Amino acid sequence: MAVKKSELYSLLWEACNKLRGGVEPSRYKDYVLVLLFFKYVSDRYKGQRFAEFTVSEGASFDDLIAAKGKSDVGERVDKIIQKFLEENRLQGSLPDVSFNNPDELGSGKELVDKVSGLIAIFQNPAIDFKNNRASGDDIIGDAYEYFMMKFAQESGKSKGQFYTPSEVSRIIARLIGIGDIKQEMGKKWTLHDPAAGSGSLLIRAADEAPTDENGDSIVTIFGQEKYPDTAGLAKMNFILHNKGTGEIKSGNTLANPAYTDDFGGLKKFDFIVMNPPFSDKDWIDGIKPSEDKYKRFDGYGIPPEKSGDYAWFLHVLKALESNGKAGIILPHGVLFRGNAEATIRKAVLDKRYIKGIVGLPANLFYGTGIPASIIIIDKENADKREGIFMIDASHGFMKDGNKNRLREQDIEKIVQTFVNKEEIEGYSHFITYKEILKENDGNLNVPRYIQKSDDTLPQNITSHLKGGIPEADIDSIERLWKVSPQLKQKIFKCNDGKDSIYTLAISPNEIETVISEDEKIKSEKENECGELFSAWRNEIKDMMLNINADINPKELIRNIGLQILHRFESAQLLDNYDVYDFLLNYWNESMQDDVYIIKASGYEAGGEVEYVYAQKKQKDESGETVSVDDTTKMKSFEGALISREVIENEYFEKELLALKDLIEKSALLESELDEMREEESGEDGLLVNALNEKGDSIPKANLNKQIKELESRKTSSVMSDITKLIELLDVGDTDEMEKTVKANSELKGYELRNKNGSFGKSKLKAALKDAIHNAVMPEVYADEYKALLAFQAKMTEKEEVDKAVKETQKAFEELVLEKYGELSVDEIKYLLFDKKWMAKLEDDITDAIDQVLNDLASRVVLIAKRYEHTLSELEEKVVQSKVRVKSALERMGYSW
Structure with missing residues (x-):
């Protein structure tokens, strides 16, 4: 699988940033970028005859790995890189760095750890450029640019001009x-x-x-x-x-x-x-x-x-x-x-x-x-x-x-x-x-x-004095009236034709609904979400479904970007450059990764799955303890190109709905348990004795312990006699046991004997449990006991639902995994284009139009309320407020 740009960038930067320590960004970048360069050239050219660069034994990244952890690792790295530079006549051409420099990298173990840590970053299997040899593959070049940008950001005014x-x-x-x-x-x-x-x-x-x-x-x-x-x-x-x-x-x-x-x-x-x-x-x-x-x-x-x-x-x-x-x-x-x-x-x-x-x-x-x-x-x-x-x-x-x-x-x-x-x-x-x-x-x-x-509206003094909305304010929302001229008449009415003063024709609360329900607004929204987008979608479909190793991804996005820009020129709600931005942002975020993967591995990569495993500790080749994937314990998985969500919604809608129902049921039971706990967690609450130390939950062990404690306070003649029978059985006094049974007729309702007629220990214990259950709880504990049992029943129900969720989830994941392996190339193309790429962009456009309409409606309301009260009305309110305040102060005993 080809390296994803976004993953490579973040992986390299975060790891290197952690190891930087006190080294200035302007210098540390040279160490990092030299290693990134050396790793790339080594991966790409080692073992190749007549290649652009010579990567010989003793002068490759593999030799850096062998030096990792050694006490003289810095000196070894310098020699390895120097040999590479000499063999390729690059002496003096690259940044002058020494990995054996105690002034910048520390000394002793600190230097060993820092240099070894840097090598380990680029040793990550995800950063393998052996498979990225196609001409024009700019993943590593762009990663290098990304590094320089990040270091420039941190270098400050005096040292950021290199980028x-x-x-x-x-x-x-x-x-x-x-x-x-x-x-x-x-x-x-x-x-x-x-x-x-x-x-x-x-x-x-x-x-x-x-x-x-x-x-x-x-x-x-x-x-x-x-x-x-x-x-x-x-x-x-x-x-x-x-x-x-x-x-x-x-x-x-x-x-x-x-x-x-x-x-x-x-x-x-x-x-x-x-x-x-x-x-x-x-x-x-x-x-x-x-x-x-x-x-x-x-x-x-x-x-x-x-x-x-x-x-x-x-x-x-x-x-x-x-x-x-x-x-x-x-x-x-x-x-x-x-x-x-x-x-x-x-x-x-x-x-x-x-x-x-x-x-x-x-x-x-x-x-x-x-x-x-x-x-x-x-x-x-x-x-x-x-x-x-x-x-x-x-x-x-x-x-x-x-x-x-x-x-x-x-x-x-x-x-x-x-x-x-x-x-x-x-x-x-x-x-x-x-x-x-x-x-x-x-x-x-x-x-x-x-x-x-200047899109700011000047204040109209006349309207503030006399009221009414000036025509200039209304005309400032030309974008809305251009789509639907009749909206202006629906929302505003002219009261003074001479001075072009308007008032609202509807309630301010109705404005948003009137705009959204207007036929021409709905038609334009449908045009931009539907017709314009569909036309562009059809224009680029063949390009996006015929990506191969020869394609130039940057030319591809340039072409489809210009097409969406031109297609949306006629849009009246959205600016065509905003739509272009949606596409390019999605490209930078995710789409380009997809295209680079297809370029390297074909559409068949859509059937591949990437797993996330639990971690385990083991020794690496230098004897250091490192964390590695435990492939026997999968935590989750995701499609390399097509997300699980797309597969689940497309092929397993029924199963997904059933799983969601179970999850929702579990969440509902959880909320009911929380509600029961919160209601009875006060000082006199019925569940207070089962709470944990923090008082914010009821552990199962606490709950069972408190129930058992209360049950121990139940009393009945049957409980006493069965307990006595168990004690007598332990000492072998069967005669006394027979007398006890005859003396208490209630014991006839319990199974106390084995098939051969003898008393059985397990039978007696089961009978005691039943007797305790049937016994009457003392009234002083009855309400608490009832509340505890209700909470226990609800908790048991949730455990059963959670078990069902886990089993259903496992079975569902197996179905999804199996489906990935069954996908045909045609199915993959359909899912990628229609259900992933186009679905995301269509959602962005729809959301943006809704936001535009909300903003326009808000501006109409703002204009309507701007001159809602005249100056004289506001002055009158001030006078009334003063009178009320003065009266209140006089009642409080103040005078002046």
């Missing part, structure tokens, strides 16, 4: 147009990042490029990163994303560019992506701008000494081919700051290189909380460009801990709006160069050109 949030990387990759290039004879497309960090921007951009007949990207990637350790992260990132041929060089890009041409100038690239340090105060180190040999500042001017944003910007312009394209992340200040930066900005605008600007939300990046923008540069046909397309995406995000994060719908809305040059009020606008340069003196501040739509 660009993947959501922003994905936007830039799509906006620069790299996906539109074609393979040309003799042409080698190039992609560059001068401030590469961990390489995520380069990788996302390269992922967008078309591939050749071998499935390889047709662009060659080149990166430069100032810090060697971070450059090492990027190199590993390239390899784990099947881009191992990508170059990454270490060094200061502005002072010493690593990529130059044969004439000493900067090498030119077709595409550049970059997220440089914001307002870099050290950009001038190692460089004399006025004598820059690469002539990057010629014709533009020199950036401020303490703010290097335009230094990086101008480096990109110089390194870009004459028809090249770039996407740069820079702080908003570069769009409007004055002095030297204004001079540079106007010079750039004169050349018309800037194609678009996207204003992003604040607090997206891990190194800073300030808002940033994406600037899209396109040199091709720049002289014919008439303006800049701007997007203000600053308000579309979700909170994620102490940071903001772009949602899937935010990403797609930015991309689709930019690609289609769609002008949306308050969101996007095309601004001519004339307007920018002549009317605004080169100021590119996004809010200057795009004013956010």
